[in-house]
Amino acid sequence: MELHFTRTNGSVDDAIDQLMELAGHVCCPELVREMILAALKAGQEEAEKADLKLMNSTLKEMRFTSKVFGPYHNIRKVTVFGSARTHPEESVYKMAYLLGRRLAESGCMVITGGGSGIMQAINEGAGPDYSFGVNIRLPFEQKPNPVIEGNPRLIVYKYFFNRKVAFLKEASAIALFPGGFGTLDEAMETLTLLQTGKRDPIPLVLVDEPGGTYWSRWIQFFEEELRAQGYITSSDFYLFERVDSVDAAVERIDHFYRRYHSLRYVEKQLVLRLTSSIDLQSVNQLKNLFSDILIPQGNIYLSGPLSAEADEPEIANLPRLVVDFNRRDFGKLRKLIDAINSC
Numbered sequence: 466m467e468l469h470f471t472r473t474n475g476s477v478d479d480a481i482d483q484l485m486e487l488a489g490h491v492c493c494p495e496l497v498r499e500m501i502l503a504a505l506k507a508g509q510e511e512a513e514k515a516d517l518k519l520m521n522s523t524l525k526e527m528r529f530t531s532k533v534f535g536p537y538h539n540i541r542k543v544t545v546f547g548s549a550r551t552h553p554e555e556s557v558y559k560m561a562y563l564l565g566r567r568l569a570e571s572g573c574m575v576i577t578g579g580g581s582g583i584m585q586a587i588n589e590g591a592g593p594d595y596s597f598g599v600n601i602r603l604p605f606e607q608k609p610n611p612v613i614e615g616n617p618r619l620i621v622y623k624y625f626f627n628r629k630v631a632f633l634k635e636a637s638a639i640a641l642f643p644g645g646f647g648t649l650d651e652a653m654e655t656l657t658l659l660q661t662g663k664r665d666p667i668p669l670v671l672v673d674e675p676g677g678t679y680w681s682r683w684i685q686f687f688e689e690e691l692r693a694q695g696y697i698t699s700s701d702f703y704l705f706e707r708v709d710s711v712d713a714a715v716e717r718i719d720h721f722y723r724r725y726h727s728l729r730y731v732e733k734q735l736v737l738r739l740t741s742s743i744d745l746q747s748v749n750q751l752k753n754l755f756s757d758i759l760i761p762q763g764n765i766y767l768s769g770p771l772s773a774e775a776d777e778p779e780i781a782n783l784p785r786l787v788v789d790f791n792r793r794d795f796g797k798l799r800k801l802i803d804a805i806n807s808c
Contacts, residue, residue, distance in 0.1 A: 468506050470499055477505075500524075519624075526620075526627040533620055534597070534635050542597070543568050543718065544576040544632045546651045547583025547642030557674045558586045561642055563711045564672070565590025571715070576635060578628075579619055583642045585610035599631045629654055638668040638718045643679040659704045660697075662795045665728055666802055668721040669705040670714045680707045700796030703803075723806040726783055731773045733760075735790040735798075739805065742767065742784040747808040751786075751801065758797045763789025 472478050481501050485491045507520055545565070551558045565575055565587040575591040577584035579598025588596045589612050598613035600621045613619050622628040633639075633655060641652050652671075658664035671680035684707060691697045708714045726738040745767070752765040759765070768785040770777075786805065790798060 468502055468509065470502055474502075522623050523627055526622055526624065527630065530599075530620060530627070530631045533618055534631070537574060540574055541572070541637040541722075542574045542576055542635055543638045543640060544636040545583065545587045545640045545642070546578070546632075546644060546648050547587075548644035548648060549578070549580045549582040549584060550645070551582035551586070551642070553586070557642055557672075557677070558583065560672065560674060560711055561586035562590040564640065564714060565592075565596075567711060567715050569595040571719075573637075576632060577613075578647075579609050579613045581608075581610055583644065585612060588612035597635075599628050601625060601628055633658060633664055636667060638670065638721070640670045640672055640714055640718075641680070642672050643677070656701075656704060659799075660701055660795055662792060666795070666799045668718045670717050671705055671707040672711075672714050673707060673709045675709050677709060698796070700794060700800070703796040703800045720806055721802065724808070725802050725806055726780065729774065729777075731771050733789070734771075735788040735792075736768070736771060736774070737786040737788060737802070737805070738780055738783045739786060740783065743786070743805065743808045748786070751804060751808075754804065755797065755801045758788075758791055758794040758801065760789045760791050763791075765789070 466474070466477065468474055468477060478498075481498050482494075484501075485494055485497060491497050504520075504524075507517060512520075545561065547557075547561060551561075553559075561583045567590075568575055569591040574595045574597060575587050576597040576599060577587050579588070579600035584598075588598065588610060593612055593616050596613055596616065596618065598609060598616060598619040600609050600613075600619060602621060602623055609615075609619055609621075620631065622631075629651070632651065639655055641648065641655075655664070655669055659666065659669065671683075673680045684702075687697065687702070692699065692701075706717050708717060722740075724739050724741055724743070726740050728738065729736050748765060748767055752759075755765070756763075765786060765788050768787045770781050770783075770785060771787075774781070788801070
């Protein structure tokens with residue numbers, strides 16, 4: 466029997482409905498129904514066992530990720546990347562410890578890879594009650610650090626790509642310390658998602674120690690090779706910020722949320738939700754300054770919640786700024802958010 470995601474499967478659809486009713490308390494039953502159908506279709510297609518194992522492990526890992534992070538949905542979380550080989554006596558380790566402590570003191574939780582080095586420093590500074598660890602099974606180097614080991618907010622992944630989803634999906638900000646291939650991979654993954662709009666704008670802070678050149682040389686390469694060859698544009702540099710102190714890192718994260726709360730696309734419009742309103746004069750200035758990221762004859766204007774946002778009653782009281790965004794210039798969108806926060 467050929468299965469379809471439409472309700473044309475007869476007794477199979479009935480059996481899936483009965484199964485969900487028997488299980489009880491299934492939220493979003495139409496989505497769960499499609500997940501069951503996807504599994505059945507994969508089995509029918511005689512996929513390689515290795516492919517089925519990958520699908521199975523991925524679904525189980527992502528389900529557990531959602532379960533662990535779910536109770537903390539409304540708490541701001543900062544993901545921190547950096548080398549597992551950094552030692553406690555190094556100044557950058559001490560900076561990471563201090564950043565973890567400062568974030569926890571401000572009510573934020575931290576997400577690290579759960580390993581040694583920078584990850585352990587962040588978890589030590591924040592403490593176990595404010596820490597998540599998203600670890601990876603490796604034959605070396607990536608055992609859970611003492612702070613996160615045994616913590617109910619520790620998740621151990623088989624696949625890097627699932628782990629990356631947890632790092633980025635749950636983060637309200639990203640801080641990057643110096644590191645090796647893994648850190649650079651995470652940096653480029655984050656930048657790619659921000660540049661293409663596959664991840665909502667968030668602060669991406671590159672942390673060097675005072676006098677350090679790790680990230681400044683990285684940026685120099687971007688300028689002299691990528692931008693010079695036309696592979697990126699000048700506005701892509703708005704997607705990240707380099708700092709050389711913990712105070713500056715915390716300030717940049719705090720500033721991003723000074724007025725900006727969140728965003729949502731409603732049909733062809735971008736709705737920016739704000740914690741406080743701005744005056745009409747400032748709105749007109751923003752429209753003039755950022756006219757190049759609007760669709761032809763597009764506008765920026767103040768609004769209350771749109772009808773499509775009725776499913777988020779908890780933020781219905783927040784003022785909105787509706788933007789006819791071209792969905793292309795995400796670096797300049799980040800600049801617009803900074804400008805809104807500075808009004």
